[in-house]
Amino acid sequence: MSHPAIVKDNVAVITGGASGIGFAAAAAFARTGMKLCIADVDQPRLAEAATKLSSVAGSGNVMTSAVDVSKVESVMELERAVCARFGGTDILMNNAGIQPGSTLFTGPDNWQRIIGVNMWGIINGSRIFAPGMIARGKPGLIINTGSKQGITTPPGDPAYNVSKAGVKAFTEALQHELRNTRDCRVTAHLLIPGFVFTGLTAKGRTEKPAGAWTPEQTVDFMLRRLEVGDFYILCPDNDVPRSLDEKRMLWAAGDIIENRPPLSR
Ligand code: NAI
Helix, strand or coil: CCCCCCCCCCEEEEECCCCHHHHHHHHHHHHCCCEEEEEECCHHHHHHHHHHHHHHHCHHHEEEEECCCCCHHHHHHHHHHHHHHHCCCCEEEECCCCCCCCCCCCCHHHHHHHHHHHHHHHHHHHHHHHHHHHHCCCCEEEEEECCCHHHHCCCCCHHHHHHHHHHHHHHHHHHHHHHCCCCCCEEEEEEECCCECCHHHHCCCCCCCCCCECHHHHHHHHHHHHHCCCCEEECCCCCCCCCHHHHHHHHHCHHHHHCCCCCCC
């Protein structure tokens, strides 16, 4: 793990850090001696996660925060709390997400909630943390968790697809802004997981389906891609059956396949 931001005593904040991919990332950062803040709406799970992480990182190096990423005030409070406890943030992983299902005709509350958590959560985190991270003058990372569904927009669950397409577009815009900011050493990255066996995808299954990755495999892949500086961290396709149309869309996203970062203006 040789990215200059992923080093002992640096500070990582992970939203959705109580479970799944977020928890696996927190555990990986803890192993390098980083200070951690895991932020999540699920308070019982947050407490369990903190106990596990403290055994690796030491209890003084782990803080938890009950946060709803869809709410600006809640994320502002998170940023203030991390500053007060650890003095600032070097890595922000905007990862909290939900997939309760939607159709074109489910009500506005369902659409607003999905877009609120998945898309606004990432916008809130990035906009609120970035100024302080840039001001530190150190290498920093903002990692936003998107989805292949934000690229291929397969049939079904349109609100989720829209929210994740927004995450992709926002993270590209964020990278433009960071590159055009004087003395900024913070870079943005878009994590695009494959099929990962977590609470989000388990849907009653207790066994990992063949072909699915574990959250730890996903994080391990992400850390290797961060080391080489990839903007798009597109996880391999596991065994997800994809229609030809979806495959074409992934191939057509030439930037992603070739991992070219978005061009600066
Ligand atoms: P997960 O359900 O294990 O983790 C998501 C976490 O986000 C949970 O701990 C949950 O309590 C938290 N959360 C939900 N709403 C929140 C809110 N309003 N504020 C703060 N925290 C909130 O699921 P998983 O799979 O680890 O998901 C992580 C991210 O990866 C999500 O953004 C998801 O959309 C994305 N993803 C997952 C894939 C998979 O196959 N598991 C595939 C593609 C993307």
